[in-house]
Amino acid sequence: MNKQTFGAGIVRVLLQGAVELLLFFPLLLLLAAAVPPELPLWRWAGALPLCYAAGYAVNRRFAIRRFYLLLAAALVLGAVYTLLVSGLSWSSCWLLPVSWLLAYRGAKLASIPWRIYFQIKWYLVGLLLYFAASIAFHTIPSFQASIPLLNFAGLAALLVTLVMANQANVQQETLSGDREPAVASAVLRNNRLLIGLLAAATLAVVWFRKLQQAADWLRRQLVAFIEWLMNRPAEPEAPPAAPQPPAQPPQLPPAGEPAAWLVWLEKLAYVLVGILLAAAAIYLIYRLSGRLAALIKRCFRWLTGWLNRAERVQDTGYHDEVERLMTWELWKESQADRWKRWRQSRAGRGTKWEDLTDNRERARHLYRLFLQRAETGGYSAKAELTARETVREVEEQGTSGLPSEAAERLANLYDKARYGGGTIADEELRPVAQDVRNKKEGAS
Numbered sequence: 001m002n003k004q005t006f007g008a009g010i011v012r013v014l015l016q017g018a019v020e021l022l023l024f025f026p027l028l029l030l031l032a033a034a035v036p037p038e039l040p041l042w043r044w045a046g047a048l049p050l051c052y053a054a055g056y057a058v059n060r061r062f063a064i065r066r067f068y069l070l071l072a073a074a075l076v077l078g079a080v081y082t083l084l085v086s087g088l089s090w091s092s093c094w095l096l097p098v099s100w101l102l103a104y105r106g107a108k109l110a111s112i113p114w115r116i117y118f119q120i121k122w123y124l125v126g127l128l129l130y131f132a133a134s135i136a137f138h139t140i141p142s143f144q145a146s147i148p149l150l151n152f153a154g155l156a157a158l159l160v161t162l163v164m165a166n167q168a169n170v171q172q173e174t175l176s177g178d179r180e181p182a183v184a185s186a187v188l189r190n191n192r193l194l195i196g197l198l199a200a201a202t203l204a205v206v207w208f209r210k211l212q213q214a215a216d217w218l219r220r221q222l223v224a225f226i227e228w229l230m231n232r233p234a235e236p237e238a239p240p241a242a243p244q245p246p247a248q249p250p251q252l253p254p255a256g257e258p259a260a261w262l263v264w265l266e267k268l269a270y271v272l273v274g275i276l277l278a279a280a281a282i283y284l285i286y287r288l289s290g291r292l293a294a295l296i297k298r299c300f301r302w303l304t305g306w307l308n309r310a311e312r313v314q315d316t317g318y319h320d321e322v323e324r325l326m327t328w329e330l331w332k333e334s335q336a337d338r339w340k341r342w343r344q345s346r347a348g349r350g351t352k353w354e355d356l357t358d359n360r361e362r363a364r365h366l367y368r369l370f371l372q373r374a375e376t377g378g379y380s381a382k383a384e385l386t387a388r389e390t391v392r393e394v395e396e397q398g399t400s401g402l403p404s405e406a407a408e409r410l411a412n413l414y415d416k417a418r419y420g421g422g423t424i425a426d427e428e429l430r431p432v433a434q435d436v437r438n439k440k441e442g443a444s
């Protein structure tokens with residue numbers, strides 16, 4: 001946090017405050033009912049992000065650590081905001097607690113990362129708030145004028161939630177222990193492309209009627225232009241060289257139905273224009289088909305790799321990755337394991353031997369115990385090594401605590417559980433389990 005320059009921190013907090021206010025914008029519309037008519041929404045609501053920036057600047061400059069001093073500083077900043085925006089007006093005094101809260105949040109952002117202080121669950125709360133407000137505003141006559149603004153802000157909040165949730169998920173999936181997230185540029189580029197396509201599809205669904213009206217208008221203009229080309233008057237002829245005596249102008253025939261050949265020519269023009277448009281679309285699809293197929297393959301590989309990501313051991317450098325292609329059965333198994341680990345973490349306990357359902361899980365559990373004991377002895381696990389290489393390195397450092405034969409059998413069982421896909425007999429697992437678990441109990 002301190003490595004960032006003061007000006008960049010101000011800009012960052014302004015944007016973060018604007019995102020928070022966007023997600024809870026329905027509450028601001030409700031508060032707008034209590035604002036005097038002479039104080040427009042854009043004036044007081046548009047200045048609220050400045051409360052975040054002011055709180056951040058004060059705490060960044062003076063490093064206030066005591067809670068009551070931080071509250072007092074935020075209160076002063078909120079009072080200054082209220083006086084500048086609404087003056088000494090009792091009808092706008094409710095702006096003071098709102099600006100006080102926002103200034104306090106901005107001050108906390110000087111010491112707490114925003115991704116921790118404003119987690120993804122608050123984005124979901126904001127979307128639920130928009131959903132409830134969209135129903136309530138249609139039933140309250142005084143708020144119906146704000147429905148277009150609510151819809152526009154809700155669409156923006158949905159897109160922001162989509163982007164931020166995706167970014168948080170990518171960072172979470174690339175974290176390893178306490179290290180910073182590191183994402184490959186190709187993966188990040190494909191990820192952003194998928195998010196952009198999803199956002200474009202969302203906009204197309206939301207603005208479907210508007211797009212349909214625009215297409216109809218364009219079609220009508222094209223038809224009118226073709227009709228003008230078909231029915232425009234002929235150019236007047238040049239006057240005769242010699243003067244002619246005045247003559248009675250001929251009487252024009254009364255207007256009637258257009259000639260049959262003109263109607264046929266107009267229909268032919270419609271057909272030709274349709275053929276040209278279809279040919280242009282086919283040519284464009286043909287030109288893009290090669291790149292689109294390659295892009296779909298890359299996106300599919302990325303998505304498959306993301307679904308097949310490893311289960312992680314907390315606070316260690318070991319990654320038990322799954323290298324097989326994701327199938328429905330494997331996906332159900334991974335989700336069941338994730339749910340089981342979540343329930344165990346909520347209950348405050350780790351994985352127990354009795355909780356493991358088959359010998360494949362037990363073999364992988366024994367390998368994790370082996371690594372944890374080796375790391376307790378000073379070994380640093382390397383994710384790029386195979387199980388056999390890891391066991392060999394642990395034996396070289398003398399931190400395994402197992403005989404060489406037992407360690408070799410453990411590596412064989414782990415490879416069979418991870419890559420074999422078959423079952424492991426109890427006779428194969430029992431001696432390895434006795435060596436590893438007895439050593440663990442002796443060490444404890």
